[in-house]
Amino acid sequence: MGDSTCLTFSKGASKMERIMRRTVIGAIAGVVASVPLIAALGHIPGVLLLGAALGAAYAVLTDPTPDAYLDNMFTAGAYGVPLWAVISVIALPLLSGQMPEWSADQMRSHFPGLVGWVLYGITLGLCMQFFSDMATRFFGPEASPQTKDTTPRKRIVILGGGFAGMKVAECLERELEKNPSVSISLVSENNALLFTPMLAEVAGSSLEPSHISTPLRSSLHRTEFVRGRVTAVDTENRKVMLDPGMTGAESCQRELTYDHLVFALGAVSNYLGLSNVQKLAFDFKSLIDAIRIRNHVIEMFERADRERDTEARKPLLTFVVAGGGFAGVELAGALNDFAHGILADYPNLGAKDVRVVLVHSRDRILPELSESLGRYAQKSMEIRGVEFRLNTRLTDAREGVVVLSDGEIPTETLVWTAGTAPNPLAKALPFEKDKRGALIVGQDLSVAGHPGVWAVGDCAAVVDAKSGKPCPPTAQFALREAATLARNIQATLEGHTTKGFHFNSLGALCVVGHQTACAELTVPFAREKALRFSGLLAWFMWRSIYLGKLPGLERKIRVLVDWTVELFFPKDIVQTIDLR
Numbered sequence: 001m002g003d004s005t006c007l008t009f010s011k012g013a014s015k016m017e018r019i020m021r022r023t024v025i026g027a028i029a030g031v032v033a034s035v036p037l038i039a040a041l042g043h044i045p046g047v048l049l050l051g052a053a054l055g056a057a058y059a060v061l062t063d064p065t066p067d068a069y070l071d072n073m074f075t076a077g078a079y080g081v082p083l084w085a086v087i088s089v090i091a092l093p094l095l096s097g098q099m100p101e102w103s104a105d106q107m108r109s110h111f112p113g114l115v116g117w118v119l120y121g122i123t124l125g126l127c128m129q130f131f132s133d134m135a136t137r138f139f140g141p142e143a144s145p146q147t148k149d150t151t152p153r154k155r156i157v158i159l160g161g162g163f164a165g166m167k168v169a170e171c172l173e174r175e176l177e178k179n180p181s182v183s184i185s186l187v188s189e190n191n192a193l194l195f196t197p198m199l200a201e202v203a204g205s206s207l208e209p210s211h212i213s214t215p216l217r218s219s220l221h222r223t224e225f226v227r228g229r230v231t232a233v234d235t236e237n238r239k240v241m242l243d244p245g246m247t248g249a250e251s252c253q254r255e256l257t258y259d260h261l262v263f264a265l266g267a268v269s270n271y272l273g274l275s276n277v278q279k280l281a282f283d284f285k286s287l288i289d290a291i292r293i294r295n296h297v298i299e300m301f302e303r304a305d306r307e308r309d310t311e312a313r314k315p316l317l318t319f320v321v322a323g324g325g326f327a328g329v330e331l332a333g334a335l336n337d338f339a340h341g342i343l344a345d346y347p348n349l350g351a352k353d354v355r356v357v358l359v360h361s362r363d364r365i366l367p368e369l370s371e372s373l374g375r376y377a378q379k380s381m382e383i384r385g386v387e388f389r390l391n392t393r394l395t396d397a398r399e400g401v402v403v404l405s406d407g408e409i410p411t412e413t414l415v416w417t418a419g420t421a422p423n424p425l426a427k428a429l430p431f432e433k434d435k436r437g438a439l440i441v442g443q444d445l446s447v448a449g450h451p452g453v454w455a456v457g458d459c460a461a462v463v464d465a466k467s468g469k470p471c472p473p474t475a476q477f478a479l480r481e482a483a484t485l486a487r488n489i490q491a492t493l494e495g496h497t498t499k500g501f502h503f504n505s506l507g508a509l510c511v512v513g514h515q516t517a518c519a520e521l522t523v524p525f526a527r528e529k530a531l532r533f534s535g536l537l538a539w540f541m542w543r544s545i546y547l548g549k550l551p552g553l554e555r556k557i558r559v560l561v562d563w564t565v566e567l568f569f570p571k572d573i574v575q576t577i578d579l580r
């Protein structure tokens, strides 16, 4: 009893100590970084206070990595843009009794503020890294919970290397830093984490495919990475079965044993029983899907360019996307930009030949956003030539034809984004599932009745512990669920009680093509209110927020270079795979 109380106390104390230390470092860095902001905004005391508060918040929310100067500089610098939009463009005018304005003149007057905020972010990132390294040098590393190494070695196996699986591993590495009695393994079909928010940009030829994927091996330090496909789980004997792979050799590792098992296998496309559609449509979930779509579009242009019969050319240059959610809308916008962007390379083809059609079963696209933003997105895409078939169901497909509830569209290209289902592996497991097939978990993300089994992300049916509402299958939630799950595994290993998962959405962003986006950000402490942005400002926010979130400095730089090249040069039409 005495031992465990002591452990709880020291754990709580070290957490407080960590927060205090980061708050002080962040606040000092924030004050130093406020200098360029003062030059841009004036109001010395107010700006210093704001700078210190934001610096402290940034420091508490990010985990320090020794000598990561460039990474910190880029990440904090990228956050300067949304800070500028929310504080300089919206909050400050509102506080002084004026309505925010987006006119060109107003935006020009806000430009020095934008420079000030980006410089603030860059300086904050650099100073925070410097002060944090200095603190480690003079006061030692941050306090972390200590455990006695008396327990037998425990093995944690994570299935899936997407947002959830990767985050669980990262958090466990940190939480169990001082506990060598635990081993962590991560099994995934792919050896890299795919940053799905930028997938449409790969299909639209704006980004190089490998630039939005982060290698799992180089991101994880203590975790053993196993590249393999999970085929079954033997819950009685606590074993995970792996596909022997192409060679099928006996010597190949075929199973892993576990004490704690985390399901983070994500979701797959759900064709709602439309078998012809499944056969003929492109999926849009993986990197290879995006590469295939891009190469297929180029192939269609090459064939259309040789085709003299205008009627036969039509289906070649008609691109149908099924589903008006984020993935479908972003893809339709990106394909439309891509198709119009490469026309200059095909002298026999004109803008009137190209058709991008989005089919959606409801009366408006982007149901996740407010109605006004959904309508705005539709209008700005229509202006750029995208056609919408709303209140329309895709019912079947044949070679060269997509069948809708109210007619047919001759096309050689159909992309399906209209439905997803949890990973089918879950079906075969002896756990409770919801009607979509997602693993039902308790508030602490554990699978009821199976100690040591946990599920997270798109393959789990998670209910928020405070609001009681189901959590949406998004990366935003998967990442937060993963952090809670890692803490709960640690708590279980140490004999403490687990905590329920709670997270308030930060909002949503969607790019609709041609430097236009929609953004709806939740207002902290007033959750029923939302800040709405659209157009170029929202597009700028989308790019800076997601660039900040893209894991790894090297990937950030590569993406930034791709975006810069795209500003000055036409879209690339080199075919990288042969689909014939």
Ligand SMILES: Cc1cc2nc3c(=O)[nH]c(=O)nc-3n(C[C@H](O)[C@H](O)[C@H](O)COP(=O)(O)OP(=O)(O)OC[C@H]3O[C@@H](n4cnc5c(N)ncnc54)[C@H](O)[C@@H]3O)c2cc1C
Residues within 6 Å of the ligand: 159, 160, 161, 162, 163, 164, 165, 187, 188, 189, 190, 196, 197, 198, 199, 200, 228, 229, 230, 231, 264, 265, 266, 267, 284, 285, 326, 327, 423, 425, 456, 457, 458, 459, 473, 474, 475, 476, 477, 478, 509
């Ligand atoms: C085009 C697109 C755009 C999106 N945009 C956004 C966005 O802007 N914001 C947002 O919050 N969310 C977005 N999402 C949703 C987001 O990608 C998912 O919610 C998130 O990826 C879920 O994380 P996860 O770890 O549960 O699953 P995933 O990220 O899908 O990871 C699952 C992992 O399991 C592996 N796996 C699957 N089966 C097996 C097996 N049998 N054996 C071994 N490994 C296996 C996969 O290879 C993968 O690594 C988008 C999704 C798509 C498709």
